[in-house]
Amino acid sequence: MPVEKASFTPLSVPALIVAAALSLGVAHAQDASDSTIPDDARATVNGRPISELSIGNVAEQITASGQQADEDRILDELINLEVLTQAAEELGLDETPEVAASLQLQYTQTMANAYLARQGADMSFSEEELRAEYDAQSANVDRAEYRASHILLETEEDAQQMIADLAAGTSFETLAKEHSIDPAGENGGDLGWFQATTMVPEFTAAVAEMEVGDTSTAPVASEFGYHVIKLVDRRDAALPDFDSVKSGLSNLAVRKALAQHVEELRAAAKVEIRE
Incomplete structure (x- = not known):
């Protein structure tokens, strides 16, 4: 045993x-x-x-x-x-x-972190450098905000019927209240203002291609069902004030400078890698 x-x-x-x-x-x-x-x-x-x-x-x-x-x-x-x-x-x-x-x-991790902390503590950036970073970050921000309404249906056929009814002159709000399976239907389908990242990709992609006042010419399928969308308005969201993000910009500048420093140290080092 x-x-x-x-x-x-x-x-x-x-x-x-x-x-x-x-x-x-x-x-x-x-x-x-x-x-x-x-x-x-x-x-x-x-x-x-x-x-x-x-x-x-x-x-x-x-x-x-x-x-x-x-x-x-x-x-x-x-x-x-x-x-x-x-x-x-x-x-x-x-x-x-x-x-x-x-x-x-x-040991290596502790020493590397201690070195980076020491180097970072000695770094400082001028107002002009931080503003340049602010401008660079701002240029990459997707500031688009949309206000849209939608009618959510279970089937593509139902969504096609809504599009036909809209073309015949029935108001979007009336159809949303009567047929939408989304709670927003009670408000005529109004979703309020939103940013692209807060909606499912299919919905966002459709809205981005629309002009203000347009309604869907084809159903938009998503995991929730089939959407008929009306784009009510669009705008650019306000950027955060420079002073309110100045500390974060300084931290970002330090990280970028340290990354560059690491690249320089590595370039100057003799590194041999066994194949």
């Missing part, structure tokens, strides 16, 4: 605390005599310190996630992590290819 392997239940270390500690790239000193050991140790595990800074950094990330940080609990869990880390080191797990690669990746 085969013997089942014993199940293993790991120690209860809150995932958020572990994630916060890892994302900070908390490094472990190899021994207590290392000159990098901080002086503000809150606790030690076999002579290896757990600093107030590490606890504070984890607490800050937990608070940023919307949860309440308990520093005593964080310390307790970091002690658990340190105990486990030292046990893993005694087994030489830090020298296995998988773990060594993971540790190297954490």
Whole structure:
């Protein structure tokens, strides 16, 4: 009779605390005599310190996630992590290819993020540069807004009949109230003002091709049924005031500048890729 392997239940270390500690790239000193050991140790595990800074950094990330940080609990869990880390080191797990690669990746990510943060903090942009970015972003914004009414039918034949009735002189509002299966039919099919992204693509595409005052000459099929559309009006939405988006523009400018800087660093580096 085969013997089942014993199940293993790991120690209860809150995932958020572990994630916060890892994302900070908390490094472990190899021994207590290392000159990098901080002086503000809150606790030690076999002579290896757990600093107030590490606890504070984890607490800050937990608070940023919307949860309440308990520093005593964080310390307790970091002690658990340190105990486990030292046990893993005694087994030489830090020298296995998988773990060594993971540790190297954490180090690389932490250093790269620290470098980008330092570079970004030193960047500043003039009013003219930010206004130029504002103009560039504004030029790419789809500002079109539409006001339309529609009659929604279950079948294409019913929609064709509505188009015929409109051509015969029946008012759009009357047909919408009597036949539309959409709640807007009670208001004569009026959908109010909307932007293109708020409607299904088929509806938006049809409206974009219409002139103000036009009604559909063919049913517009969508996942909801068949639409007969009347374009009531169109306009361009107002752009946000420059001052209200200035901070966001500055952040965007920093991201763009950092991306360019990364490209420059890579171009200057000797990169060899094995095929």
